[in-house]
Structures are given as structure tokens and as C-alpha cells.
Amino acid sequence: MAQYMEIKAANPDSLLFYRMGDFYELFFADAEQASQALGIVLTKRGKHLGEDIPMCGVPIDRAEEYLHKLIALGFRVAVCEQLEDPAEAKKRGGKSVVRRDVTRLVTPGTITEDSLLDARRENVLAALARVRAGSGAEDFAYAIAFTDMSTGAFRVAGTTRAALSGDLARVDPAELLVSDALMDDAELRAMLRDLPAVTPLPRQSFDGAGAEKRLADFYGVAALDAFGAFARAELIAAAAVVAYVDRTQLGAKPLLTRPVREAEGGIMAIDAGTRANLELVRTTSGDRRGSLLAAVDRTVTAAGARLLARRIAEPLTDLAAIRARHDAVGHLVEDGALRRALREALARAPDMARAVTRLALQRGGPRDLAAVRDGLDGALAIAGLIGPDAPDDLSRAARALSRAPHAVALDLASALAENLPVHRRDGGFVREGCDGELDATRALRDESRRVVAALERRYVEETGVRSLKIRHNAVLGYYVEVTQQNADRLREPPHDVVFVHRQTMAGAMRFSSVELGDLESRISSAGERALALEQAIFERLSAAVVAETDAIRAAADALAELDVSAGLAEIAATEAHVRPHMEEGVAFAIVGGRHPVVEQALARDGGPFVPNDCDLSPPEGDKDGRIVLVTGPNMAGKSTFLRQNALIAVLAQAGAFVPARSARIGVVDRLFSRVGAADDLARGRSTFMVEMVETAAILNQATPRSLVILDEIGRGTATFDGMSIAWASLEHLHEVNRCRALFATHFHELTALSQRCRRLSNATVKVTEWHGDVIFLHEVVPGAADRSYGIQVAKLAGLPEAVIARAKAVLAELEAAERASPAQKLIDDLPLFAVRPKPAEKAAQADPAAEAVLGALDDLDPDALSPREALDALYRLKGLRRDG
Numbered sequence: 001m002a003q004y005m006e007i008k009a010a011n012p013d014s015l016l017f018y019r020m021g022d023f024y025e026l027f028f029a030d031a032e033q034a035s036q037a038l039g040i041v042l043t044k045r046g047k048h049l050g051e052d053i054p055m056c057g058v059p060i061d062r063a064e065e066y067l068h069k070l071i072a073l074g075f076r077v078a079v080c081e082q083l084e085d086p087a088e089a090k091k092r093g094g095k096s097v098v099r100r101d102v103t104r105l106v107t108p109g110t111i112t113e114d115s116l117l118d119a120r121r122e123n124v125l126a127a128l129a130r131v132r133a134g135s136g137a138e139d140f141a142y143a144i145a146f147t148d149m150s151t152g153a154f155r156v157a158g159t160t161r162a163a164l165s166g167d168l169a170r171v172d173p174a175e176l177l178v179s180d181a182l183m184d185d186a187e188l189r190a191m192l193r194d195l196p197a198v199t200p201l202p203r204q205s206f207d208g209a210g211a212e213k214r215l216a217d218f219y220g221v222a223a224l225d226a227f228g229a230f231a232r233a234e235l236i237a238a239a240a241v242v243a244y245v246d247r248t249q250l251g252a253k254p255l256l257t258r259p260v261r262e263a264e265g266g267i268m269a270i271d272a273g274t275r276a277n278l279e280l281v282r283t284t285s286g287d288r289r290g291s292l293l294a295a296v297d298r299t300v301t302a303a304g305a306r307l308l309a310r311r312i313a314e315p316l317t318d319l320a321a322i323r324a325r326h327d328a329v330g331h332l333v334e335d336g337a338l339r340r341a342l343r344e345a346l347a348r349a350p351d352m353a354r355a356v357t358r359l360a361l362q363r364g365g366p367r368d369l370a371a372v373r374d375g376l377d378g379a380l381a382i383a384g385l386i387g388p389d390a391p392d393d394l395s396r397a398a399r400a401l402s403r404a405p406h407a408v409a410l411d412l413a414s415a416l417a418e419n420l421p422v423h424r425r426d427g428g429f430v431r432e433g434c435d436g437e438l439d440a441t442r443a444l445r446d447e448s449r450r451v452v453a454a455l456e457r458r459y460v461e462e463t464g465v466r467s468l469k470i471r472h473n474a475v476l477g478y479y480v481e482v483t484q485q486n487a488d489r490l491r492e493p494p495h496d497v498v499f500v501h502r503q504t505m506a507g508a509m510r511f512s513s514v515e516l517g518d519l520e521s522r523i524s525s526a527g528e529r530a531l532a533l534e535q536a537i538f539e540r541l542s543a544a545v546v547a548e549t550d551a552i553r554a555a556a557d558a559l560a561e562l563d564v565s566a567g568l569a570e571i572a573a574t575e576a577h578v579r580p581h582m583e584e585g586v587a588f589a590i591v592g593g594r595h596p597v598v599e600q601a602l603a604r605d606g607g608p609f610v611p612n613d614c615d616l617s618p619p620e621g622d623k624d625g626r627i628v629l630v631t632g633p634n635m636a637g638k639s640t641f642l643r644q645n646a647l648i649a650v651l652a653q654a655g656a657f658v659p660a661r662s663a664r665i666g667v668v669d670r671l672f673s674r675v676g677a678a679d680d681l682a683r684g685r686s687t688f689m690v691e692m693v694e695t696a697a698i699l700n701q702a703t704p705r706s707l708v709i710l711d712e713i714g715r716g717t718a719t720f721d722g723m724s725i726a727w728a729s730l731e732h733l734h735e736v737n738r739c740r741a742l743f744a745t746h747f748h749e750l751t752a753l754s755q756r757c758r759r760l761s762n763a764t765v766k767v768t769e770w771h772g773d774v775i776f777l778h779e780v781v782p783g784a785a786d787r788s789y790g791i792q793v794a795k796l797a798g799l800p801e802a803v804i805a806r807a808k809a810v811l812a813e814l815e816a817a818e819r820a821s822p823a824q825k826l827i828d829d830l831p832l833f834a835v836r837p838k839p840a841e842k843a844a845q846a847d848p849a850a851e852a853v854l855g856a857l858d859d860l861d862p863d864a865l866s867p868r869e870a871l872d873a874l875y876r877l878k879g880l881r882r883d884g
């Protein structure tokens with residue numbers, strides 16, 4: 001108990017899995033929480049301070065499964081192992097306790113086991129650091145460092161308060177480390193609330209002074225200069241990650257790559273709301289199915305799927321890099337035979353990166369060695385498939401593959417058996433013929449087994465008991481078992497001198513014999529010896545693999561890249577996606593664009609998707625992009641049209657081909673969308689407030705190179721308020737942001753604005769009426785809708801007949817009133833964008849009176865003035881102000 005208490009006190013925030021023989025046991029509050037979370041029985045064991053101690057336990061064989069559940073529920077688990085054999089403890093005296101200690105902390109961001117991980121998803125551990133960057137209260141620099149410990153990739157990105165939530169959403173951590181100090185910031189706390197697990201750490205973990213040393217120690221280097229230049233916040237974040245990795249792995253050294261710094265502005269900025277709205281890598285309900293990623297994922301390896309998810313989450317802005325990715329995809333679209341050969345070979349290549357990490361952490365098994373063997377085999381074979389004419393991205397990957405360590409592959413191939421056990425402790429994974437001594441020991445062990453069988457036959461003959469069996473268990477070792485009826489036979493002469501009675505069971509009796517005892521020790525020592533030899537071979541192979549980590553990882557990365565390119569080529573070839581023409585500038589001309597997710601959903605139901613064009617390129621003689629205002633009935637396909645164009649931009653810059661007949665796109669620096677309405681009551685924001693916060697972000701941040709999707713803003717409030725906000729926002733986009741935009745609305749009055757705004761054009765989605773019902777054609781055409789057909793859609797949805805009739809009557813009245821004062825009047829009355837804001841200080845400068853006062857002030861030299869002159873100057877300044 002004293003030992004338990006001490007270890008528990010050192011790990012107060014984790015459930016303690018306390019190893020006792022074949023079980024991990026939990027006590028006190030841990031037991032209560034775990035039994036409830038896992039649905040296992042809560043019992044009692046012993047007493048503490050006169051009270052029963054609540055206890056529950058999980059068998060070690062099933063520990064991973066239970067760990068998985070607990071981690072998914074947000075628990076952290078400290079695994080406490082027995083560090084010595086119980087026999088050894090006994091040698092120290094009868095009352096000695098087996099030495100135990102925590103060997104590992106299991107947290108959501110630090111798991112490496114296949115059974116705990118989703119193969120096709122990264123598992124990211126991130127740290128957020130903030131440092132003061134100036135004297136102002138709000139002057140802070142931020143950085144996020146993040147790693148997927150299961151593969152070792154490690155990156156660092158500087159960020160700002162404004163971009164933080166978008167960057168966190170992009171990084172998508174399974175666990176985020178933050179300093180206690182940051183948790184005092186209410187706004188930040190709210191931002192972090194949506195993350196799956198946030199681990200606050202004491203401030204010292206984020207202290208700037210020790211950061212560089214912590215990193216240098218972790219990588220075993222004297223100084224970090226070779227790593228490149230990092231900002232202070234970036235160093236602190238990276239140091240926090242490595243310190244935490246050290247702390248949770250307790251000595252086992254995971255091989256993180258050196259941190260790579262992200263280039264500023266290299267990634268299309270997409271804020272958290274836009275990411276969620278556009279359902280890039282998961283739907284709003286959290287599923288992968290139904291997302292853009294799922295729709296375009298044709299990868300055949302888990303590592304490829306993980307890389308594709310990263311690419312979709314991080315579209316590029318660098319034209320050359322985007323084109324290079326398109327070149328690779330294009331090559332594989334054209335060369336169908338190469339694509340098929342690649343995909344076939346890739347499908348057989350296992351997840352080497354994760355296997356290597358487990359081996360490095362001493363958590364690997366024989367199947368991890370086999371994964372490296374097969375991965376390396378695949379790598380070397382695939383390298384040979386790629387010809388000299390391949391574009392850069394493909395030939396670079398081929399070069400990395402050809403550098404895969406051939407010797408390790410051969411070594412593994414000659415050592416590993418065909419069928420492999422899961423655990424190394426079971427043995428049986430080394431191939432016959434690999435090691436002479438092992439073969440000899442195994443022969444002895446196996447021969448002994450034959451001897452047991454022969455002995456059994458002999459005992460049956462000698463005793464005449466046909467049902468006599470030789471069995472084995474941990475307590476008795478080898479023993480003879482006969483039924484109760486036959487037992488007397490063995491207890492009578494002459495057999496009673498051979499068989500010694502050991503145990504009476506219900507219906508059976510067990511005996512030992514001298515011969516069995518001899519056999520026992522021969523077999524078990526041969527078995528133990530064989531196992532020990534196998535373990536040594538495992539250690540040797542594992543060390544050989546770990547020594548080549550860098551080359552193996554490079555090969556694994558190259559395989560993932562090839563898989564992504566081949567997968568994207570596959571979908572391009574099979575679903576008619578085309579290479580987008582990428583350029584500088586702000587063109588955006590999509591012909592026959594489709595929404596990949598809606599298209600696939602419709603295809604499953606046998607329906608056709610209607611392709612639509614979208615042209616946001618600058619009109620003749622203008623340098624800024626266009627805004628298209630889309631009106632049209634409910635359910636016509638406005639949202640689908642808006643989203644499909646945003647998704648096409650994401651796909652294009654992620655390096656994929658796009659679902660369209662043709663596409664010309666000037667690189668988008670930021671993507672914004674405001675679609676759908678959801679309230680955020682947890683954060684105290686109503687639906688309308690959420691809508692306005694998101695709209696504000698767009699109007700404040702969109703640049704002329706941005707792409708903006710605004711769906712029905714202003715609908716969450718009274719009609720006139722809403723329409724006015726939509727009107728003013730549209731003008732602001734046109735006059736101030738000057739970005740490419742798609743704007744869908746039910747306020748048909750807004751279409752009048754196109755008369756005034758040169759770069760604004762109207763589009764509508766066609767419908768037709770048939771016997772009073774509306775039929776959707778889903779075709780986007782130039783022009784404005786005259787009505788919303790809301791009542792017809794309501795009818796389709798099954799609103800009661802009486803309500804529909806009444807609504808029609810009310811609508812007729814309202815439309816009559818509207819005709820009396822049409823929206824055209826608004827256009828005539830409101831000069832275009834009179835509300836365009838002028839920065840306050842600029843206004844002051846433009847004012848001649850103010851300029852005169854400022855000029856007079858500049859002319860004054862206080863040190864040269866007598867008191868009298870000073871007073872005069874003051875009067876003069878007052879006078880200037882009055883004159884103005």
C-alpha cells in the first residue's frame with residue numbers, strides 16, 4: 001500500500017495501472033472512475049484507514065483495448081510495471097515488495113500502438129507557446145510546434161492571435177500542451193475548448209531560458225544552429241513538445257525528426273469556421289465520410305491517406321510547388337500502366353514509419369520487423385518502376401526509395417519466419433536455418449515433446465488405463481491425469497512406486513513421476529534457451545532497423561507521396577477531373593465545375609449532377625476579381641454551387657486535379673466562407689452573433705487575392721436589418737476588399753446593385769414550374785431570380801395545406817406593398833458606398849484647420865520660449881482652432 005501511495009502521489013492526474021501479476025489493478029477513486037468508464041466490476045480489496053479499498057482490474061492481455069477506451073474518453077493513464085521478478089524480491093527477505101515504477105504515461109498525443117491508433121489518420125501532439133513581442137498589452141507572438149510521434153514528423157509554425165484558431169484547426173492536435181499562464185486568458189480558453197484534449201503544464205515547461213538547451217539535449221547536439229533560424233516562441237513550443245515526450249516515455253527515446261520550420265504564408269489561410277463549413281477533412285458532425293477528403297481519397301496505404309489529409313488541410317500558395325504536384329499527378333494520369341503497377345505495389349507496402357517508431361521505443365513486435373522488411377522490399381521494387389522521364393516530384397521520391405537500406409531488407413528477409421506471432425515474448429518468429437544454435441535448441445525442445453507423447457503411450461500400456469493423459473500446467477508442471485474410476489489402478493502396486501499422487505479434482509486425479517520431472521526440466525530449459533536466443537536475434541534486427549531510421553523514414557515518406565499522386569491520378573482518370581491551369585493574378589474561371597461530395601452522393605442514388613460554370617476573373621480592363629451574386633429558389637443548389645467553387649480552389653492548391661471540364665485559377669491566398677447557420681451556445685453566441693463574427697472576420701481580412709464565399713448573410717435577423725447588412729457587406733467586398741467572391745442571398749433587392757458595381761454580376765439557379773409545383777434544374781445562369789418559391793418548397797416539405805394557403809395570401813399582400821415602393825428606389829437614393837470608411841487619422845490630416853494647428857505646433861520650440869511667449873503661443877493655437 002505504501003508503495004502504491006507513493007507512486008500514485010507522483011502521478012496525481014493519471015489513472016494508475018498498477019501491475020500485479022497478470023493484471024493491472026486500479027484502486028480508490030481511480031478504480032471508481034475506470035470501472036464506470038469501462039463497464040467493469042468494482043470490488044474491494046483490503047482496508048485503508050479502516051475503510052474498504054475500492055478496486056478493479058484489467059488482465060494484461062486485454063490492457064490495450066481498455067487503454068484505448070480510456071484515452072478516447074480523455075483519461076491519461078500511468079502504466080506501473082513490476083521491475084523485477086517476484087523471486088528476486090523474496091531473496092531480499094520474506095516481506096520485501098516487488099520493485100515497481102511507472103514506465104510510461106499514456107496520453108492521447110503520445111500513443112504509438114497500432115491498436116490504439118487510427119491507421120489512416122495522423123495523431124498529432126502539439127504545443128502552443130506565447131511570448132511578449134512588444135510593450136503593448138496585446139503584443140504577443142505565438143507559435144505551434146507539432147509532431148506525430150508515431151511517425152516522428154516534427155514541424156514548427158509561427159502564428160498570430162488572429163490566425164491562431166485557424167492554425168490550430170489545421171494542425172488538428174489529438175492533444176495540445178499549453179502553459180498554465182495561457183489558461184488564464186478567457187478568450188484563449190474558449191478557443192481551446194473544442195480541442196479533444198488540452199494538457200496544461202506548469203509555466204517552467206514553457207520557459208524561454210531553458211528551451212534551447214532542452215532541444216539540444218534531446219537531439220544530442222551542442223547547439224541548434226544547424227537546425228536553422230527559429231523565433232523564440234517557436235523554440236519554446238518545440239522544447240515543450242520534446243520535454244513532454246521525454247516525460248511520458250520515461251527514458252525510451254522516440255525518434256523525432258529535427259523540427260522543420262514552416263515558411264510564412266506558404267499555406268492558404270483558412271480559418272477554423274471555413275474549415276468546418278467546407279467539411280474539408282471531416283463533416284461538421286466529425287465523420288470522415290462525407291468530407292472532401294473521403295470523396296477524393298483513392299490512396300492504398302495508411303501513410304498515403306495521412307499525407308493526403310495533411311495536403312487537403314494545407315493547400316499551398318507557391319505556384320511552382322503547386323505545379324510540381326500537378327506534374328506528378330498528370331504523369332500518372334497519362335501513364336495508366338505505371339499508375340496501376342505503382343498502386344498494386346504500394347498496396348502491399350505496410351506502414352514502415354509507425355513500425356520503426358515502435359521498434360525504437362522497444363514497443364515493437366515481430367510484425368513490425370516484417371512491416372519494415374516488406375516496406376523496404378516494396379520501396380526497392382517501386383523505385384525501379386519510375387522512369388527517367390518522370391517529373392521532379394516523382395523522380396525525387398524514386399531516389400529516396402532507391403536509397404532504402406538494402407542490407408537491412410536482406411537481413412530481415414533471411415531471419416524472419418513466414419507466420420509471425422503478435423508478441424515477441426511468444427517466440428517462434430525466427431526462420432529455421434537462420435541461426436545454428438537456435439535450430440539445435442529448438443530440436444531438443446521439440447524432441448522432448450515427442451518424448452512426452454511416447455511416455456504417455458507407454459504409461460497407457462503399462463497401466464492399461466486408456467484415458468490416461470499427460471498434461472501441463474503452471475503449478476504442477478507435467479503431470480499424469482486419470483479419471484476417478486481409474487485412479488485406484490495407479491495407487492496399487494506395482495504402479496504406486498512410479499506415480500505419486502498430487503491433486504484430487506472433481507472427477508479426476510493427478511500424479512507426478514520421476515521421469516516426468518526430468519523431462520520437465522529438459523523441456524523447459526530448452527524452451528527457455530530457444531526463447532532467449534530469439535530475443536537476442538530480435539534485439540539485433542531491431543537495432544539494425546533503428547540505426548537506419550532516417551533512410552527508412554525517407555523511403556516511407558516517398559511511398560506516401562507516390563501513393564497520394566497515384567491516388568489523385570486515379571480519381572482524375574476515373575471521375576473526369578482535369579488539371580487546373582494555375583497562375584499569378586486573380587483569374588478564376590471554372591467551366592463545368594462539380595461538387596465532388598454531392599456528385600458522388602447523387603451517383604449512388606443514380607441521379608446526375610448538373611455541372612456549372614463560374615467566372616470570377618477580372619472584367620476587361622480591370623485588375624480585381626469579380627463578385628457573383630447568386631439568387632434563386634430554396635433547394636435550387638445555391639449552396640452547392642458556392643461550396644463546389646471553394647472546394648475546387650482547395651483541391652487545385654493541394655496539388656490535385658479538379659472536378660470540372662476546365663479551370664483557370666490565380667493562386668488564392670486566403671479562403672473564407674460563411675455558410676449555414678449554427679449557434680454556439682457554449683460560447684454564449686447566438687446564431688446571428690456567430691454569423692456576424694464570421695462576416696466581420698471576412699470583411700476585415702480578405703485581400704484582393706482571397707476567395708470569399710458568403711451564403712445568405714443577414715438571414716438570422718429581421719428582414720430589413722438583414723438586408724441592410726447584406727447590402728453594405730456586398731458593397732464593402734466590392735469597394736474595399738476587392739476580392740473574388742460568391743454571394744448567395746434571398747434578398748432579391750440586392751441584384752439591383754449590379755447596375756452600380758462594375759465587378760458585380762448576377763446569377764441565378766434555374767427552376768421551372770409544373771402544375772404549381774417547382775422543378776429544380778440546378779443550372780446556374782446569368783440573371784436574377786424573381787422569387788424564392790419558398791412556399792412551394794414548404795409544400796414539398798409537407799406543411800399543412802391550410803398554412804400553405806394562408807402563406808400564399810400573406811405573400812400576395814406583401815408583394816403588392818413592395819410594388820408600391822420597389823428596391824430600385826434604394827439604388828437611386830443611396831450613392832454607392834457612401835459608407836466607405838476613412839481611417840480616423842487620415843481624416844484629421846485632410847482637415848485644413850487641423851493641419852494649421854499641427855503646423856504651428858511643429859514650429860514651436862518650448863526650450864526657446866519665455867513664459868510670456870509661451871502664453872502667446874497658447875492663445876495663437878486656440879485661435880487657429882476657433883478659425884477652423
Ligand SMILES: Nc1ncnc2c1ncn2[C@@H]1O[C@H](COP(=O)(O)OP(=O)(O)OP(=O)(O)O)[C@@H](O)[C@H]1O
Nearest residue numbers: 608609610611633634635636637638639640641778
Ligand atoms: N448541380 C446540381 N446537380 C444536381 N443536384 C444538385 C445540384 N446542386 C444541388 N443539387 C441538389 O439540390 C439539393 C439542395 O441544394 P442546396 O442546398 O445547394 O440548395 P440551396 O439553393 O442552397 O437551398 P437553400 O436556399 O434552401 O439553402 C442538394 O442537396 C443536391 O441534392
